[in-house]
Amino acid sequence: MPETVTAAILVIGDEILSGRTKDKNIGYIAEYLTAIGIDTKEVRVVPDEEDEIVAALNTLRAKFNYVFTTGGIGPTHDDITADAVAKAFGVSIDVDPRARALLLERIPEKDLNEARLRMARIPAGADIVENSVSKAPGFMLGNVITMAGVPAIMQVMLDAVAPKLKTGAKMLQVTIEAAGLKEGDIGTPYGVIAKAHPGVIMGSYPMMNDKGFYTRLVLRAKDPALLAPAEAAVTAMVAAYKPAGSEILITRGA
Template sequence: MTTTVTAAILVIGDEILSGRTKDKNIGYIAEYLTAIGIDTKEVRVVPDEEDEIVPALNTLRAKYNYVFTTGGIGPTHDDITADCIAKAFGVSIDVDPRARALLLERIAEKDLNEARLRMARIPAGAELVDNPISKAPGFMIGNVITMAGVPSIMQAMLDAVTPKLKTGTKMIQVTIEAAGMKEGDIGTEYGAIAKAHPGVIMGSYPMMNETGFFTRLVLRAKDPALLGPAEAAVVAMVERAKPATSEIKITRGA
């Protein structure tokens, strides 16, 4: 019996959309969640605008088991994520004594000015998400996990919140490739195999290395009983399609 837990990633920040900052969080979160048994189904990137953040958040949290947000919880005027999440949930927001105490572990009382206190503003009813790097916490309210945009801090927060998450059956993956095999040679037959095995997610990716072009075929499923027959059919197809001198390479779990 397989179980599925789903998630979306909501990236918040004008700097991502302008290209000034290159996102390093989406791939990390998606890979991390896959490893623990949570399927990332959607990613959105929105600007630092309430009218964009709130509806996007409400749509995603109604659609998936979890929503992971990154960005917009710092000390500046455009860090409005916490306020937007409070509005989406219809709760108040204020300086949280727990979060303020955490900031004081790193910042002297005399330096805890209005800007820095913004990082202690938490929606009512939210749980704090630990930040061992700079102490300013993230938070979790309902099925929404709010994390920093700085990759190292986000990663630490993700580690901290993981024990609180419900997870599903992990995906099993098989990668099949052979030097010299081209997508155009196998596209029709591969599509027929995919149609015959609807419980298996099958992808095809043209690649190139020092020896030339080749095609990487990736098969993914949660049930090994479904994956096995599909793998056998694809291997037989590759054996027929590949150059005679080429060897089939099969990698599992990568």
């Protein structure tokens, strides 16, 4: 089977859990990782509490190839992610000369106060993850990549770290649709096909457009030799159950 590289996303912040801030990073990261050959297997959201962050980090980094964190690396008292990562790895943390130099590219020396210097505190042994938007960096320690929570900044950090990551085989996808085909019409035969093709991830999604209800069947696998026979079986099943006169639409890709 093609090699699989796995990841988890750890979202950190009371504001996410309270609903004050709507997360815009999980979907972006998951889609990005899928495109480069990394499978997102788990997502967690934890509050700004050190013990909760440390516990989640230690569980996830032992379970997956990579852990991507977002949030909690700003200049305020509740930005404690860097400290939590250092504690999880059992290393010290202090103002890093590399991070300080990056901040000085945007902030005058006279304005580099205690609060702003918090953004230059990096756990010992970590690599810098550059931030071309505001210069305050993220970092990578072991298999943990720590990024900002602001979407625009997180995205450039992800671009910066991606070339350093190990990747596996990319996921292949086939989508099959037919107008008027409802989930209840094909639930049983679709389940039989899924059972016969255990190496293929098969999903079913009820949809609606201006012509009415239809069902989107999505087949995903990393091995084209597994995906092709499953596609053929599902296409034949859809042809047998679809309303007369409706066409089958097949698309390949994300």
